[in-house]
Amino acid sequence: MAAALTPQGEDFPRWYQDVVAKAEMADNGPARGTMVIRPYGYAIWERMVSELDERIKATGAENAYFPLFIPLSYLSREAEHVEGFSPELAVVTHGGGEELAEPLVVRPTSETVIGEFMAKWIQSHRDLPLRLNQWANVVRWEMRPRLFLRSSEFLWQEGHTAHATREDALNYLMTIHLNVYNDFLVNVLAAPTYLGMKSPRERFAGALNTYTAEGMMKDGKALQMVTSHDLGQNFARAFEITYQSEDGASEVCHTTSWGASTRLVGGLIMTHGDDEGLVVPPRAAPTQVVVIPVRDDDAVLAACERLLEELRREGVRARLDRGRGSFGRRVTDWEIKGVPLRIEVGPRDLAEGVVTLVRRDTGEKSARSIQGLGAAASDLLEVIQGDLLGAATRRRDEATIDVTGIEGAIEAAQGGFARLPWSLVGEDGEDRLNAEAVSVRCLTRPDGSIPESVHEEGLLAIVARSY
RNA sequence: CGGGAAGUAGCGCAGCUUGGUUAGCGCGCCUGCUUUGGGAGCAGGAGGCCGCGGGUUCGAAUCCCGCCUUCCCGACCA
Numbered sequence: 001m002a003a004a005l006t007p008q009g010e011d012f013p014r015w016y017q018d019v020v021a022k023a024e025m026a027d028n029g030p031a032r033g034t035m036v037i038r039p040y041g042y043a044i045w046e047r048m049v050s051e052l053d054e055r056i057k058a059t060g061a062e063n064a065y066f067p068l069f070i071p072l073s074y075l076s077r078e079a080e081h082v083e084g085f086s087p088e089l090a091v092v093t094h095g096g097g098e099e100l101a102e103p104l105v106v107r108p109t110s111e112t113v114i115g116e117f118m119a120k121w122i123q124s125h126r127d128l129p130l131r132l133n134q135w136a137n138v139v140r141w142e143m144r145p146r147l148f149l150r151s152s153e154f155l156w157q158e159g160h161t162a163h164a165t166r167e168d169a170l171n172y173l174m175t176i177h178l179n180v181y182n183d184f185l186v187n188v189l190a191a192p193t194y195l196g197m198k199s200p201r202e203r204f205a206g207a208l209n210t211y212t213a214e215g216m217m218k219d220g221k222a223l224q225m226v227t228s229h230d231l232g233q234n235f236a237r238a239f240e241i242t243y244q245s246e247d248g249a250s251e252v253c254h255t256t257s258w259g260a261s262t263r264l265v266g267g268l269i270m271t272h273g274d275d276e277g278l279v280v281p282p283r284a285a286p287t288q289v290v291v292i293p294v295r296d297d298d299a300v301l302a303a304c305e306r307l308l309e310e311l312r313r314e315g316v317r318a319r320l321d322r323g324r325g326s327f328g329r330r331v332t333d334w335e336i337k338g339v340p341l342r343i344e345v346g347p348r349d350l351a352e353g354v355v356t357l358v359r360r361d362t363g364e365k366s367a368r369s370i371q372g373l374g375a376a377a378s379d380l381l382e383v384i385q386g387d388l389l390g391a392a393t394r395r396r397d398e399a400t401i402d403v404t405g406i407e408g409a410i411e412a413a414q415g416g417f418a419r420l421p422w423s424l425v426g427e428d429g430e431d432r433l434n435a436e437a438v439s440v441r442c443l444t445r446p447d448g449s450i451p452e453s454v455h456e457e458g459l460l461a462i463v464a465r466s467y
Numbered sequence: 468c469g470g471g472a473a474g475u476a477g478c479g480c481a482g483c484u485u486g487g488u489u490a491g492c493g494c495g496c497c498u499g500c501u502u503u504g505g506g507a508g509c510a511g512g513a514g515g516c517c518g519c520g521g522g523u524u525c526g527a528a529u530c531c532c533g534c535c536u537u538c539c540c541g542a543c544c545a
Contacts, residue, residue: 004506013539021478032536087543109545140544143468145537149545156545227545261545294504328505335505346504356504437541467544 004336007275012219017147019269023278023337026147033145033152040337041148041265043286045155048264049135051188051283052157055180059172061131061159066113068137069104074112077238081111084205088140090152106139111206111231111257114160115239122243122253125164129172133159148266149223149467156261162241162253166232169254170452173228176258177211177450181226189264190281190389191215191271192396193225194417194462196442197451201430204257208232211450214441214462216396217270220416222441222464225267228258266467271392272361278338279361281388282381289318289377290339292330294346296322304345307355307373314374316381335360340384341377361388400462406432409463413438422459438463 004022006014020026025041028034037045053063069092075082090106093099107113114132122130135157142152159176163169177195185191193213203210207229215225235241236253245251272279282288291308293300304320311318321330334342344356354367357377361384368376399416403409406429412418413436422443425433430440443459445451451459 017538028537030536084544138545143543144541150543154545224545259545263545296503325503326505326507327503328507329503330506332506344504348504434542 004332005275005277008218008273015273015275016266016269019273019278019336020147025265025269025278028147031152033142033150035145035147035151035153035262037155037262040286044268044280044284045262045265047284047286048184048188048260049157051184052180052260053135055184056133056157056159056176059131059175059180060129061133061161063134064132065134065136066107066110066117068107070107070110070113072103072105074116075105077112078206078235081206081235085109085140088142090139090141107136108138108140109257109259110134110136110138110158111160111235111255112239115235115241115255118160118162118253118255119239119241122162122241124244125246125251128243128253129161129163129168131159131161131172133157146266146467148262148269151262154262156259158257158259161256162236163255164243164245164251164253166254169256170230173211173230173256173258174450176256177213177226177228181213181228181258181260184260185213185215185225186389188281188283189268189271190284190385190392191225191267192389192393194396194442194444195448195450196444196462197454198442199425199430199440199461200454202440204229206231206234207257208234209454212442214464214466215267215271216399216417216464217267217467218273218395219270220399220414220465222417222462222466223263223267223270224441224466225264226258226260229256231255231257272388273338276332277336279388280338280340282340282385285338285340286317287319287337287339288316288381289341289343290334291318291320291343291345292327292334293320293322294327294344294349297347299350300345300347303350303355303370307343307345307370310374311377314378316374316378318377341381343373343377359384361391409433410436410438413464417441417462417464419460419462422454422461425461425463433463438465441466 005018008015024038026038027036029036085108089108092104118130137153137155139153142150145151161172185193193215195213198210198212209230211228213225214222217223233252233254235255241253242250269278289311291304293304308318308320324330340360342358349355354369356365357368358365401412401418403412403418403420409418409420441462441464443451443454443461446460
């Protein structure tokens with residue numbers, strides 16, 4: 001059988017492109033850096049949206065929508081913010097056939113507009129905390145676009161909150177980072193990460209601190225999966241987001257922002273994919289089980305239909321694939337798309353009262369009784385979910401090497417992550433790493449927990465090549 | 468944006484060096500028949516502004532200039 005995809009070991013970037021194309025996830029758009037997300041890719045994104053949205057709402061945030069066009073002057077109000085973003089801004093100078101009095105930027109992120117309206121809506125401590133989230137597209141001009149990983153326009157969720165105290169802001173931010181993002185990454189995407197704080201040079205423009213979750217891709221490079229920012233009072237001062245406290249004094253709010261984007265789809269591909277294609281963890285899969293009749297035979301099709309109904313009764317997202325080409329063709333098509341579990345139904349199976357189950361992650365085949373198959377499939381999906389997390393965690397741990405200096409870190413980063421004391425890095429060390437295309441991905445405590453400050457004693461730096 | 472490579476049918480490519488009939492091949496697609504337990508077989512068929520624009524020439528996929536897009540390596544980022 002000819003390989004459908006370039007093997008990962010031969011050329012990983014090429015493998016990635018092949019998967020995106022052959023699994024029918026996305027195409028390049030006509031303008032440089034733009035992306036057309038095809039139904040299958042979008043269905044995976046919708047699974048992510050649904051899981052994230054549910055968790056976000058559970059923390060008390062509400063969805064809203066702010067405009068795509070932002071007056072350029074808004075960006076300028078926070079000095080570091082505009083400086084950080086100006087290289088990647090798309091600016092609209094004309095509208096209705098005339099030059100605009102003030103240029104509009106196409107939102108690269110919405111701290112500024114949302115800040116403006118928070119200032120308007122927040123009067124009293126009784127209005128706090130204000131917790132907003134929006135699902136939107138944003139534009140950041142990219143020099144080197146890659147489907148899902150770096151596109152000039154992408155989809156994301158951006159949360160923005162305002163709090164009375166710094167303590168409340170930080171507590172909430174940690175709830176988002178751990179109970180929303182990390183829970184989603186671990187339990188839905190089966191993607192273990194290193195949680196930590198960004199080094200000063202890697203943090204968001206205008207933030208006091210940025211928290212990250214760094215995933216390890218199968219080629220050993222890091223991908224920032226999500227981001228959460230402690231904005232302190234920087235934006236609150238710039239946009240005059242203030243409130244009157246219980247004792248009547250005027251106080252400046254503390255704000256946060258946090259986001260997760262369509263980049264997660266790229267992260268999913270590179271976390272679990274193999275030489276046969278995509279591997280989607282069951283909880284992230286739009287289709288969890290595909291039922292394939294081995295031949296178009298009335299008895300077989302009838303059995304498939306009954307099976308499909310039973311699976312759906314068990315809450316399994318299942319579909320039937322019939323008639324589209326040969327059996328082998330259908331099998332490989334679904335393998336490339338990474339559907340977690342395949343059920344093959346043929347006359348020989350039916351004669352014995354069984355069907356054949358095939359796991360996408362291991363390729364393992366087993367015959368199971370048709371009786372109670374819905375529940376059995378549902379259980380197996382959970383096993384697969386757990387096994388994928390286990391395998392990804394082992395890969396991450398095995399490819400993380402403790403080193404004692406910059407040289408060792410650069411060497412280790414050729415095939416995975418390196419971990420070393422942050423005190424050994426410093427400005428100079430970070431320069432040397434960056435010169436070798438290696439960067440400090442995050443700072444963590446020795447026990448893996450997230451520091452409160454980059455100045456804490458004993459922090460470790462996780463360094464790697466990255467996307 | 469700097470360095471490198473490339474754009475010819477939906478996808479992958481040949482043709483270009485040395486301009487010259489209806490621009491080919493594999494896969495895919497359509498029709499029919501036979502098939503179907505791991506990318507099916509036979510027969511017939513459809514599909515091309517040769518990336519875009521300009522130039523040279525009697526004549527351009529082929530030579531020259533500009534632009535656009537894609538891929539790889541760097542600096543920037545979700």
